[in-house]
Amino acid sequence: MEKEQAAHLDNMVDVMTEKELEYSEDTTVTVSARGFNAVVEKSNAEKRLVRKIDRTIFPLMCTIGFLQFMDKSALTYGAVLGMLTDVNLQGSQYSLLTTVFYIGYLCMQLPNSYLVQRFPIAKYLGVNICIWGMILACIGISQNFSQMAGLRFILGFFEGVVYPGFQLLTNTFYRKQEIQARNSSWIVMNGLAQALGGLIGYGIGHMEMVLNYHAWQWIMFIFGSATALFGIIVFVFLIDDPRSPRFNLTEEEKLIVEDRLRDNGVKRHQEWEADQFWEAIRDPKTYAFFLCAFLNSISSGGLNPFSTLIVQGLGFSGLNSILLNIPAGVVNASLILLAVLIHLKTNDILLVAIGMEALATLGLILLVATTSVGPRLFGYYIGYGYVATFVLMMTCLSSNTYGYTKKLFTQGIFFIGYTAGNAVGPLLMTGNQAPTYIPGMIGCIAANVLLIAVLFSLRQWMAHLNRKKAGNHNGTFIDPGEDITDLQYDKMIYKL
Template sequence: MTDKIETDTIDPEKLELEDSIPSTTPFVKSEAEKRLYRKIIWRFMPLACIITFLQWIDKYTLNMSAVLGLKTDAHIDSTQFNFLGSLFYLGYLVFQIPNTYLLQRLPIGKYLGGLLMVWGVVLACMSQGRDFSTLGGLRFVLGFFEAGSYPSVLLLVATLFRRSEHATMVGALWIANGLASTFGGLIGYGSAHLVGVNGYDGWQWIFIIFGIITVFVGIVTFFFLIDHPHSKLLSLTSEEEKIVNERIRDNAAVRSKQFQWHHIWEAIKEPRLWCFCFASMFMMITNGFFTIYSSIIVASFGFSGMNAVLLQMPNGAISVLGVCAVMWASRRFNEIIYVAITALLVSALGIIILMAIPSGKVKLLGTILIHVYGSGYCMLLTAIATNASGYTKKIFYQGLQLVFYTLGNFIGPFFMNDNSAPRYLAPLGGYLACNLLACILLFVARLEMKAANQRKRAQPGFKEDDRDITLDLTDKEDPNFIYRL
């Protein structure tokens, strides 16, 4: 057992509440909690979704600009374009180590707002890149400063919401990603018609527009993002304060500025951490390809450059529908991992369609179905947010997963080469194998968590809802912590 910790968001004495409802009784929110839940959603989630929207679309700008003249104007060949895609994730990777520490030490709202403002300026500066070295340096810096966004938002979701609500909230964030593909395609299409305005080309306007928007959202985030359960921005009543404390007990995430090294050592020794991390990497190898190459691939089906950009909209739509489907299935069947595996198998079907059909615009169906992999990744993020307890351990789980996320995105574009055009059979076969490996790893992680649950339930005195979260115990240290499968 560790000593009780001091936190900056909660008084531990407030947590001396009556025992929660026994685990055998289905939990039902009171009317007061339902009102609080809606308040948290409407005051936190819109801004959180806008941040993830921009985080996705700011990466996607390179994809759209590629078919609007960037490669020609900057004299970039296919190998250099691959490096532009990967250099972003190299910066993303480098920042994960300091990000793990800074997340625990700094106010998250101020920290994330500052990152947004800086990366918005960098993105706008990419409009001036006219050679590989300039664009490569800016892409690295862009990835470096964007790297703190997902961990920050996901940590806040894990802190503000009950464990049973995580799938819905993470799903909403991923829907924002899908909308980024949809509206990004529209804005990219519109940018193609800005050629010559103020002396800028269409691809340059893409960077300028999204750079300005990102800086503005950064300012709003700095001042108005709710970054802890007792935030003044929630205007909590005394009754809501008590309900918040009960919710904190459920999600087992009390913020602590004390860095717990034993949390990290415990996590490193857990097989499920590595299953989650490598599954993330294999999923993102596919993502690394489609984030950079989807417009080019669609153009190879016989669509024009501008139409290839516009046809990113169905990809975004299927991403949104896929996330809605997994959110429903997860709540309906109380499953996370099996739902993730199902989504990945739908994505695998899309890859098989691309490989099986020799040519023609019907191949677009394959690229649409492939994007359901994002729904599987959404469930993986839910599994991590829900099943890692202890503040330092939770941050470490998310941070290390993002390292592997980054590696996958870095590796993904290098599967592609001009020699495999126009059908790209060898790269697609590689992406299919990665997809299936991710399914296997998620299944192994589920088996390990299920076995741990059985061991805990067999212990004398087990009581699932009896947890003192002010001790900052990890899920392994807490004898009453049960993993959600």
């Protein structure tokens, strides 16, 4: 019976995808299928179009990702450059500065799901980036915990638009099979920012009392000003619609764009579809994506803000602990690229995500269970495997959620989980655990183990839905270019 269902599923995909869209001899798009996953064989004209899109929007997106991680790292660098003493942070107040940032981030997620549908994404992102850059610069003149906490909340609120905005842009411009590489590219900027940020932070660390400002203040001023200025560039130059006249599309390219929009399941409009909203509420995948983001981000909230303090606890100076985060950035980026390569080779998303999370868990166990500096530092580095898992989870959500309103809402729920996890993570790492933070590490290990279980369960559920679709011999054909959901579209096959 299972073989019959699998055969029917392959036939169903063939019917759905083996069509040729005749634009001209050079731009024929042929679609083929392999089992559960349809793969588009792009024409030379489409390849040229993709390169044009990449050249136009991706440098801007990657720079935003780079600056965002640098801005998040500013607090981490400040912690070992005298900020804790200068601002008189006591007890768990440093942890709370990270938590309150993500509370602001969290408060933005549901409003952002609505606002991003009502305003041009490029202008919306540009304004928010300018504001958060100015707020970061203002943190440099904070004199106590209350002032810094208030500014950190507002900073998180305005930074909360970036990842959801990036996801929507990626889903709009790229086919499902292209999303993985693009998601990975702008999140690899986290690793690059961590590596280069270590060098930049080390240099700024020598600016102590230049113009009577401390080194940690200069980090806030410099990082914040660079971000605000780049926000203006984003506002002016970022294109947010693949049909934009600024692309100077030929008639053939316009036809290709329409086909690509049908493939990625995004039909953008400004109407909030109530039926899609309620479907997302009823869909078990929505809650699975929430749990995945929440559990994954507990490690993020624990490791990122305490990275320099953890390394310093191994016996290094403040400045050297910043330098030793350079290899962490390299490992971070390398693990993301490795995960992408394995995914492209195996065409499997969630099993690769499980493998990356298992590697991250091993790293945290080394931090907890060993006493030698070398193994603990190595464990700290590979503990960043959770970032590769995060990339794969975003790809899974993007590839398996159809319907514009449903996609926006599900992404909003996903990023609520992301922000909630990042808010909880720092609370596991209290000041009295220094310098080892072992209880906090054990909490992160527990979250990782639970995440592996949820990822496996999600994969099994989507495989069940695929078998159910394969058994539906009477399904009606619906044009995937319409604004329909993955559950409404009988021939939509979930990517596992």
